[in-house]
Amino acid sequence: MTIHQISVFLENRAGQLAEITGVLAKKGIDLRAINIAETSDYGVLRLIADKPQEAAATLLEQGFILSMTPVVAVSVPDEPGGLARVLDVLAKENIDVEYMYSVFGQVDGLAHMVFRVADTEKLIAVLKANGVEPISGENLGIR
Amino acid sequence: MERYYQPEIECASREQILAWQNERLVKQVQHVWDNVPYYRKKMEEKGLTPADIKGVEDLHKLPFLSKDDLREAYPYGLLGMPLKDCVRIQSTSGTTGRRVVAFYTQHDIDLWEDCCARAIVAAGGTNEDVCHVSYGYGLFTGGPGLNGGSHKVGCLTLPMSSGNTDRQLQFMVDLGSTILCCTPSYAAYLAESIHERGLRDQIKLKAGIFGAEAWSEEMRRDIEAKLGIKAYDIYGLTETSGPGVSFECSEQTGMHINEDHFIAEIIDPDTGEVLPEGSKGELVFTSITKEAFPLLRYRTRDICILTREKCSCGRTFVKMSKPMGRSDDMLIVKGVNVFPSQIETVLLEQGYPANYQIIVDRVNNSDTLEVMVEMTPENFSDSLAKITNMEKSLVAALKAMLGIYAKVRLVAPKTITRSEGKAVRVIDKRKI
Known part of the structure; x- marks a missing residue:
């Protein structure tokens, strides 16, 4: 992912x-x-x-x-607190975000964020366990 | 009224000076032959024995000694006296490869300090003066040399060493320093600081003795105007003792070489041939009184001109021009000797390509050193922190090697100018 x-x-x-x-x-x-x-x-x-x-x-x-x-992209609700909730999960799981930035545009009320962490597998697992689905490259228009 | 520290020597007749040189050279060649196997071997290779050197006119027969010889003989190979008779070392800045360690007996130090004392008196120094020595102390010869000379003259000596401008200025004001000894770039920096802080009326400086790096006539006038002093040049190198090999008098038209201790020659740097007086070429020194570290025909790599024209100051010692350049690739930055090869060594050790450019400049009268290094795929990372950490460790390694700070500038590949396929390694923007 x-x-x-x-x-x-x-x-x-x-x-x-x-x-x-x-x-x-x-x-x-x-x-x-x-x-x-x-x-x-x-x-x-x-x-x-x-x-x-x-x-x-x-x-x-x-x-x-x-x-x-390798980086992980995540959709977050484009509303106040949307990103904060995801970051809160990462903080609790001790995942250090080296850097992150947003993807251009908004789809269906969702904003996309790109995360760079040391252990991408762990990040993906933690996100899934907390009900946040990482998005695939296709969904960002990447072929 | 010109004053001298040792008038009977400094104003001796040319015949007298030549007689001293003849006698001392013969003695020195014998001393070296007897005590320095390295040099004896060099003489033997040329088929020479001490008997072949009867005076200064035979000097040209002797083999040259180069910095490479000094490196090869490091540390004790050129020692001319038993260690029990040596009391001091001083050293050049390089921390590997090019380091030169010079040895001194108490007698050597005594004569060296005499040379520095002559420079201080030529600059108007007396036992009434407060001599503020802001050259570095330690292995560097600047501080110890002028400190010793100042003692001999009887000045109140302030062993300030370099750095800590606030303290420098406070002592200068509170103790009423009258003679300042330091590198010209540090003098310019202090002058600027005095000017900025409006301390000009509170300082009592009357003269400055500035050396260990090249400086222009323009810089001299600037320092003189800002500090209200007369600024004197002084020359020397660790290999031959340190500062005081030659010094300026009131005429400020070249530096008198202390010919009772050193014989100077000008040679063609390519052929080694001795050039007639007035020619521009490489300066070569023979130290005729040094015991512990006697150097015969040492190639300084400094390019200059000698003149024996009569000087209005009354001194009869030959005068050398300011060095006009180098016959090798050595740079002098902030008074410190820097070889591009040292920088190359650090880059390779740190995993950078040997593709670099050294940019030397003078900003606000102070030398700056910048090393441009091309980024490589191996060193690149998406993490800025990783790159800046690498840069920091490179800066630290350069500092350890050179002894001075060099700014590192990481650039894109193929940024460094190449001419005819060969990279231009050094760009010296200083106008000296």
């Missing part, structure tokens, strides 16, 4: 993001989610693409440094 996140090394210079999104656009790759963590000198761009393998191959060809990271 994990999905592939592509993590790309970013130098802090103007135009780098435009370059990355540009080459992906040329290949007709759609981005489902995007997140950036940065220091003053460099950063890590994390993205979920509809065609992860193709997106990774395209970026590698362009000389970018990247890695594929």
Whole structure:
């Protein structure tokens, strides 16, 4: 139930993001989610693409440094407290969230969140045991 | 009115200086032959015995000694005296590979301090002065050398060492420091701090003795104007004793080499041929009075010019220009010797490719060192914390190797400029 996140090394210079999104656009790759963590000198761009393998191959060809990271996507009710309830469960089960971010758009009153944890299997089991169903890649438009 | 620490030596006739040099060189060659097997072997390889060296005119026959020799002979291979007669070591900054350890007998220290005392008196120092020594103390020669010279002159000596600007300024104001000894970049930094804090009227400085790194005439004028002092250059290297090998007089047109202790030559760095006076080339020193660590024809790698033109100060010692560059790839950053190979070693140890660029600059009169390193797939992670931790350990390893802080900048692959397929390893943006 994990999905592939592509993590790309970013130098802090103007135009780098435009370059990355540009080459992906040329290949007709759609981005489902995007997140950036940065220091003053460099950063890590994390993205979920509809065609992860193709997106990774395209970026590698362009000389970018990247890695594929397994992450878990979860639907949460798009209402106050929706996310808090899920995080509460993870806290009780001692699951440390390294980072998380949201997926673009809302479907049927649900928002989608992407979680990065050390042990994805445990996360999935804990979510299921607490009645939260992780969502598959297909449901996010990932082929 | 020019003053001298040892006028009978500093203003001796050229004939007298040459006579001292002849006598001491012959004695030194014999001393080295008798006591330093490493150098004796080098002489034998050239078919030389001490009898071949009858005076300064025969100096060119002797083999050169390079930093590689010093490294090969590390630690005791060039020691000229039994350990029981040695009382001190000083060392260059490199922590591996390029480290040089120099030894001193009490007599060596005594002569070294005389040299520093000459520099202090040339800068106007007397026993009425308060001499504020902000060179680093410890293995670095700057602090111990000027400290000893200051004692000899009879100045009240403030062994401040470097760093802790607040304390530096407080002592300077409270104790009325009159002579400041430190690196030029630290002098510029202190001048800036004094200016910012409006302390200019509360300081009593009249002179500064600044060395251990290259500085421009422009920087000199800037420091002089900001502190209201006269700034004097001083030169030296650990291998030959430390600061005080040469020093500036009131004329500020070059540094007088203490020729009663050192014979200077200028050579073509490629052929090793001795060049005539006034030529630009590599400076070579022979120490003719050192007991514990006698170096014959030591190649400094500093490029400069010697002149024997009469100096208005009255000193008769030959003058050397400020070093105009290096004949190897050594950088001097914040007074510390940095070799690109040291940085390369750290990068490889830490799992980075040997693809890097060193950028040296001078910001607000202080040297900065930046190492650009290309990110690799192996080192990359989706976790920013992992990358920053790696960066931190690289910074710490560089600090341990170089002794100074180097900023690390992680860049994308193929960012580092290559010319004709060969990467440009060092970019020195300092205008010196």
